[in-house]
Amino acid sequence: MHHDHDHDLGLAHDLSRLQLQALQRRGALRWLLGAGAAGLAGGSALCLSGCGGGGSEAGSSTSSSSGSSSSSGGSSSSGGTTTTTSGCSVVPEETAGPYPGDGSNTSNGSIANALALSGIVRSDIRSSIAGATGTATGVPLQVIIELVNTNASCADLSGYAIYLWHCDALGRYSMYSSGVTAENYLRGVQSTGTDGTAVFQTIYPGCYAGRVPHMHFEIYRSANTATNWNNKLRTSQLCFPSDINTAVYATSGYGQSAANNNAISLSSDGIFSDGYSTQLCTVTGSVSAGYVATLRVGISA
Known part of the structure; x- marks a missing residue:
């Protein structure tokens, strides 16, 4: 679903200029399931397992569809790879999917690295x-991720960096998907502040077939x-x-998101079906x- 770019200027140009963790049990399996989807780069916004999709979710709280709302918390426990220390949990390792734009794969024959x-x-x-x-256009969404240290009583982690990416309202990933291979929107890096938070201004993602939003x-x-x-x-994923x-998805501009969303749930999603309590955002x-x-994300630092 995305494309790639060759760029000589990179992050080192913007600032002043370890090894990849092996995917844990469920991340590895999902990558195998989603590997075939990588061949769809430049095709339609369908991803088998590593990108996105929609559906009603088990254990979600209530809110009005038209007024202001506040929703959070799933009742499911998080997956087997998650550990809990002093009240916060390590967020599960998940596949990056076929469209990460982090230099780990190609699109249209070139390395796709938005980080550069x-x-x-x-x-x-x-x-x-x-x-x-x-x-990218759609319903405005601010995403606030608080990064905390599970080895230090959930202390905020400042000075770390979070790279966030997601599909657009039509389920397309910039840099890979047909029609937006020349774009790189809905991708960005933010450093965590003294309060451990990184804040992104974006749009609500669409829902494509096979994955919850x-x-x-x-x-x-x-x-x-x-x-x-x-x-x-x-x-990981949220x-x-x-x-x-x-x-x-009851609003205009989201294509088939409503239908796709109705066809899947968190309990049937290939990524979240084994637990999502540490990955479900609170939304207002x-x-x-x-x-x-907002989402609190724990790592063992």
């Missing part, structure tokens, strides 16, 4: 950068090391309450005002 783009360190990820001019993220020790997948500390998905807001999604 000048300007990739940014909070607002709705527009393309480095000469590309497209802008979700976003991908990678954690790096610093923005200086967030230049290539080889340096990442952890890869998801959203079903009532919020339903409210968003409304379609008219936009939403804010």
Whole structure:
């Protein structure tokens, strides 16, 4: 679903200029399931296992589809790879999917590495950068990720970097998907502040066939090391309450998202079916005002 770019200027140009963790049990399996989808790069927005999809979710809280809302918390426990220390849990390792744009694969014959783009360190990820001019449209969404240390009583981790990426309202991934191979929107890197948070301004992702609505993220020790997948500390995904998905997909501009969303749930999704309690965002807001999604992410630092 995405494309790739060759760029000489990279993150080192924006700043001042370990090894990839082996995918854990369920991440490895999902990559095998999704590997075949990598061959669809440049095709339709269908991903077998590593990218996105939609559906009602088990254990989500309630909210109104039209007014302001607050939803959070699934009742399912997180997967077997998650450990708990002092009240916070290590977020499960998940596949990056076929469209990471982190230098780990190619699109249209070239290495796809958004992390090498000048300007990739940014909070607002709705527009393309480095000469590309497209802008993703959809219901506004602010994503706030708080990174904490499970080995230190959930202390906030400052100075780390989070690379966030997701599909657009039509389920397409920039850099890979047909029609947006020349774009690099909905991808960006933010450093965590003294409160451990990284904040992204984006749009609510679409729902494509085979996956619940979700976003991908990678954690790096610093923005200086967030230049290539080889340096990442952890890869995971986040998801959203079903009532919020339903409210968003009742609006225009989201294509087949409503139908795709109705065909799957968190309990049947290939990534989240074994647990999602540490990956389900708390969401507040409304379609008219936009939403804010927050998630506490634990790592063993």
